[in-house]
Amino acid sequence: MKKRIEDFAKLENEGADTLPSAERRRFLRLGLTVTGVFAGGTVLSLTSSRPARGALVGGEMLRKDPYKPHYSMVIREDRCIDCQRCMDACVKTNDVPEYGYRTTILERELEVGPGEKQREFMPVLCNHCNRPPCVRVCPTKATYKDEKTGIVMMHYEKCIGCKTCMAACPYNARYFNEEKRAIDKCNFCFDTRLSKGEKLTACAAACPADVRIFGDIADPDSRVYKLVHEPTRVVWVLRPETGAMPNVFYTKG
Amino acid sequence: MKKVLCIGVAALVAGLVLHFGPAGFAEEEQEHGGDIIFTKPVKAVLFSHQTHIDQGLECDSCHDDPFEMAAGTAEENGDFTMEALYQGKYCGTCHDGETAFASNTRCAVCHIGVKGYNRLYKLSGEEGEGGHGE
Ligand code: SF4
Ligand code: SF4
Ligand code: SF4
Numbered sequence: 001m002k003k004r005i006e007d008f009a010k011l012e013n014e015g016a017d018t019l020p021s022a023e024r025r026r027f028l029r030l031g032l033t034v035t036g037v038f039a040g041g042t043v044l045s046l047t048s049s050r051p052a053r054g055a056l057v058g059g060e061m062l063r064k065d066p067y068k069p070h071y072s073m074v075i076r077e078d079r080c081i082d083c084q085r086c087m088d089a090c091v092k093t094n095d096v097p098e099y100g101y102r103t104t105i106l107e108r109e110l111e112v113g114p115g116e117k118q119r120e121f122m123p124v125l126c127n128h129c130n131r132p133p134c135v136r137v138c139p140t141k142a143t144y145k146d147e148k149t150g151i152v153m154m155h156y157e158k159c160i161g162c163k164t165c166m167a168a169c170p171y172n173a174r175y176f177n178e179e180k181r182a183i184d185k186c187n188f189c190f191d192t193r194l195s196k197g198e199k200l201t202a203c204a205a206a207c208p209a210d211v212r213i214f215g216d217i218a219d220p221d222s223r224v225y226k227l228v229h230e231p232t233r234v235v236w237v238l239r240p241e242t243g244a245m246p247n248v249f250y251t252k253g
Numbered sequence: 254m255k256k257v258l259c260i261g262v263a264a265l266v267a268g269l270v271l272h273f274g275p276a277g278f279a280e281e282e283q284e285h286g287g288d289i290i291f292t293k294p295v296k297a298v299l300f301s302h303q304t305h306i307d308q309g310l311e312c313d314s315c316h317d318d319p320f321e322m323a324a325g326t327a328e329e330n331g332d333f334t335m336e337a338l339y340q341g342k343y344c345g346t347c348h349d350g351e352t353a354f355a356s357n358t359r360c361a362v363c364h365i366g367v368k369g370y371n372r373l374y375k376l377s378g379e380e381g382e383g384g385h386g387e
Binding site for chain 1: 294295296359360361362364365366367368369
């Protein structure tokens with residue numbers, strides 16, 4: 001994954017032709033238009049299509065997303081300062097061991113001018129994919145997509161530690177937890193916070209730079225919805241070519 | 254690892270910085286202050302005296318106002334925050350969008366993060382904390 005992420009710097013629009021049409025439709029449903037595919041299909045960029053939506057999009061497209069709430073995270077990438085308070089909060093809240101992680105920060109250098117480089121940090125976590133490859137390959141159904149919230153969760157007791165899901169995840173979002181003798185991963189803090197009435201995940205609440213915006217993307221009043229649907233804002237997702245349909249969006253500013 | 258890190262930070266804050274500063278810390282750089290690594294309120298921010306002198310700034314451009322000569326004074330003040338910078342204090346004296354790029358832009362020019370910090374002090378591997386590598 002690291003190498004792929006480094007490739008993101010060489011953003012060159014390759015056109016959106018290779019994008020699976022299901023993926024394109026899903027973004028249309030969210031009111032987004034695909035503006036390009038970058039870095040060998042690794043990054044998909046989007047803008048709001050709301051002004052055009054009424055004219056172009058028929059009933060099928062406007063169908064509601066299946067989850068209520070539909071949890072999502074928007075990451076304002078260029079504001080991340082790698083203070084890692086999110087990681088610390090996640091570790092404390094979710095009892096993540098020293099060798100493991102549910103989220104981490106990647107680092108890359110962007111070419112911003114001739115010979116001029118700029119550092120950029122990129123938080124990554126489970127994308128709670130709409131079509132999660134990890135769930136598809138799990139032989140025991142230990143990992144599953146929660147029908148209500150869309151969160152991809154674990155039944156630890158069902159996990160046999162075969163690590164097939166680890167290999168299948170395009171985002172490298174899983175690790176083997178020695179103590180649990182099972183795979184562990186981000187669950188949007190469902191057991192530790194959301195189910196107890198908290199509105200934000202631990203990482204979002206801990207971020208001093210307001211990088212991680214968490215909420216219900218099916219709710220037009222939510223911050224995530226508003227951010228993603230700002231008419232001039234460019235939003236992107238990672239590795240759309242896998243067809244996993246991620247629910248973590250990236251943007252700048 | 255957490256513990257090791259905390260001890261490391263405590264030692265650095267206690268003033269050991271000079272004894273095992275970053276590799277390639279040139280003598281003449283030290284003469285005019287060298288690099289300052291701020292770790293509070295967030296880890297970490299790199300201030301390079303050299304970069305600022307290269308812009309034609311003099312010592313008294315920043316000392317004793319907005320910054321005292323003694324390293325670490327700003328960090329101890331308790332108001333050394335982005336909010337203060339936006340109000341024109343500390344770095345915000347110049348980093349206001351006119352004299353120099355605004356404090357609320359280009360975050361990672363100054364913020365080197367935990368990774369940058371660990372690299373400078375070689376506290377852990379290349380990746381810094383966490384093991385998300387391949
Ligand atoms: S807490 Fe926020 S700014 Fe700090 S590393 Fe995490 S996402 Fe980045
Ligand atoms: S990011 Fe990986 S672990 Fe998360 S749902 Fe998608 S495939 Fe599964
Ligand atoms: S949402 Fe919760 S579990 Fe997931 S990375 Fe953030 S703090 Fe960790």
